[in-house]
Amino acid sequence: MPMPDIVCQIARGDLDAEIILRTETVVAFLDRRPLFKGHTLVCPVEHAPTVLELPADAAAPLLVAVQRVAEAMKTALGAEGTFVAVNNVVSQSVPHVHVHVVPRKTGDGLRGFFWPRQAYAEGERFAYAERLRAALAG
């Protein structure tokens, strides 16, 4: 048996965390190293390594919990908005789906978090779309 990841440990109550929301299917707790204070990780209780393996019937409750947490950040923290993000494999520190919900305010300086944007060469955008359309149709 491999060591359970920290999200599974927190979901089972084997590891201490600052849990802010707990349902049958979802657990949400504060990130120990927040981008901004209140930064929360919303996770399915049932283990799934990435969003790609998340069962469809677990996806809706997870997103509903994300909505609830983001809404709570407005009233509890005075957030004007939120940044909601999921890393899959690359930059994913724990191999258990966790949705980052980060409280945002205008001018909070999170800009540096965003990746540099690229430009498509002539015709390249169509070629990328064709490749993805073919894969989605297959």
Ligand SMILES: [Zn+2]
């Ligand atoms: Zn897990």
